[in-house]
Amino acid sequence: MASKEKIGTREAIAATVYFLSTKLLISFPQHMAEMGQTAAWIVPVISFATATLGFLVIVALLRRYPGMSIVQASEKAGGPILGVIASLGYFVFFFATTILLIREFSETVSTALLPRTPLSVIMGVFIIATLVAAYMGLEAITRAALVGMPLIIGTLVLLNLLLLPQSNFDTIFPLFGPGIGKIVYNGVVHSGIAGEIMFLCIIAGQLDEKHKVQRMGLISLAVSATFMIVSTLNYSAVFPYPLSLHIAYPGYEASTLIYMGRFLQRIEVAFVFLWVISACIHLALSGYTAAVIIQDMLKLPSHKPLLPAFAILGFTFALVPSDVPQATYVDFMIVKTYGGFMLFAVPLILLLISRLRGDHNTNRG
Helix, strand or coil, rough: CCCCEEEHHHHHHHHHHHHHHHHCCCCCHHHHHHHHHHHCHHHHHHHHHHHHHHHHHHHHHHHHHCCCHHHHHHHHHHHHHHHHHHHHHHHHHHHHHHHHHHEEEEEHHHHHCCCCCCHHEEEEEEHHHHHHHHHCCCHHHHEEEHHHHHHHHHHHHHHHHHHHHHCCCCHHHHCCCCCCCHHHHHHHCCCCHHHHHHHHHHHHHHHHHHHHHHHHHHHHHHHHHHHHHHHHHHHHHHHHCHHHHCCCHHHHHHHHHHCCCCCCCCCHHHHHHHHHHHHHHHHHHHHHHHHHHHHHHCCCCCCHHHHHHHHHHHHHCCCCCCCCCHHHHHHHHHHHHHHHHHHHHHHHHHHHHHHHCCCCCCCCC
């Protein structure tokens, strides 16, 4: 197999933070409100804590097979049958994420900027951008993520600050919403909302400093969790429950409330422009990750021959949901639910199998 391109620590962290945080720009806060009601901001606390434990399990599995990606390590630990099933689960998560986000981002652009443009045209532009970026390779995508990191961080910080005058934090009470037990249950079950952390483990063999994969992941999870929790809390204060259940595009709708004087209005257009750039980077990362999983499974020399087929399939499947609510429901209530099991529970099973088989840990980095 041809040697793969390498990326540095900063690029890997930037790309992972992008991967984890960009969902804030679509319907994430709405679905947190569905699960946590007035305690919507607590759900990502539980989900990210659960995902962190799952990530540590995956790192423990990778350390038993130095230099391998999680796909290769899964096959080594679980054999050709269980390993392939696990890898297919990883692929379905990332490919489904790509498809559904293409639809969600396209609908957002259609609503906010281009209401007269056919949805298929907007989707086609996103798919072409994803295809080109994935063809350029991981190094190009992660460097774009590093350069654009101030973009998403600045957007989220600025949006939260400008929304403070519209916020009423009395709306977060009762503090534990439907009850502590239900919040914990929903947070654990939907740990797949942080499932993109698996990206680091899939490209583990392409990291310049492979021994720092755990540190990279923990930093990425901490930064992303902070933005997720604070932003969801702020959205809950701006759109109190149950109104928050009916806001299809919380980020966009919140930005329309910002008023900075009669000479500075309609600034949501600027936010949408920034979101489009962030969406392209996110889609490039998820599309590339899905292609690399299949490349490792089939032991192909390159992921590039797979991209045209993935583009056609992605465009076709993205049109299947009848509307945005259905697409977001499938994303958060199905993919992010069962995805958490595939991404975090299956590696735990593989780790136990590896220990029972007596595989030795030869790298303690």
